[in-house]
Amino acid sequence: MNVGAIDIPMVRLLVAKDWKLFEKQLAAYVLAGMVALAFLGNAKPWSFYVGSLLLLIVLVAAACFSISTSLLVERKEQTLGFVMSLPVSPLDFYVAKLAGNLITFGVPFVVLSAGTVAVILLTPLPDGLLVFAVLVFGHVLLAYSVSLGVAMAVESEGWNTFVMIASMVLVNPFLMGIGQIPAITDHLQTDTIVLSAPALAILAAQALLSTGIVVLTGWVHCRKKSFY
Template sequence: MNLNIPVIRLLVAKDWQLFQKQLAIYVLAGVVALCFLGLAKPWAFYVGSLMLIIVMVSVACFSISTSLMVERKEKTLAFVMSLPVSPLDFTAAKLAGNIITFGVPFALMVLGTLAVVLFTQLPDGLFVYSLLVFAYILFAFSISLAVAMSVESEGWGTFAMIGTMVLINPYLMALSMVPAIKDRIGEDALVWTTPALAILAALVLLSLAVVAATAWVHARKPAFY
């Protein structure tokens, strides 16, 4: 089955235009968080890092809930079905739309965080640690997106988003128990260790696998949702 690329582009553009103002606010909040981080003071680092995590979690939840869950609740799917679009086209558009609306702020915050770490008085050891934190957020987003697209229950979708994001605290605690990671955070040098590389690679590959599996499953469906 061939993809209707023009219609997919229109659907993705629709989502982006609807959400771009809200996403700009999230990015602005992220910039404020990065400014706190750049002060390189203990209190500012705590406020900035906490604020940055909250912003990224909020972006992920906003993208999924508004594009999928709210759309189902408001029953706007009937409009989409009136277009020359197949279930495969709709799946591709929803996946691409969610990845873009989350991915743009995510990429900006990743690059901004790494730049702050490298060009301020913060220890360069935070570079690898920051990537590990962002890798988990990416993984949590992928799981939440897969669940939201696979089940029609708003409750299960919300549970997946909250559950995966709440688990970031145990994840951070687990990282702090790995000497090869914990001992490098305060060093003023960028050092890649085997555990850090393994965790980073695993989370990125799992995220890609979840999205790919979601696309494959939905591509085989003969009907919408």
């Protein structure tokens, strides 16, 4: 991959285009995220439940719509044809999509995860919840990376929809699964943050897989002479 070959001004324009297309949805997610954080901040059982559910919905929706708007709709509405008519290489295109998605998904993801960490540490909620919350955010990040990788590599709308839904819905069995690990659940109701070996192993796997998928997708994409 020749990084020096990246046409930075063109990448900026492509990112700006994606930002413009996604801005309205992103604003809605940020607004919903603020509402979710305010619910969490009430530190009452019902508002914690509503807030955490809303937070999860916002994250999953932001992940799916970000990919859908920047990649799938682009193909469906034939705007990719227009983009291909510009002096853009597959590498420019990949970098623009990656940067665009890092903004459209990464910003709400970082803000909401930081907000959740703040809620857990600064309110009467047990601090032990932190490990559980970080693992859930790790899963959403992994699911997003898988969906992004598939969307970049596979043209089929059906497969993309399937992967997006499946990877995000897997959060349920994931929650059930980590709920069965005593090293993680034993400290949920306490104020002690225990990064047990299983928790660390899951986190490491999530981080490695997420990074690996993004890198692999980039590598495959950049070897292409044409877009698809």
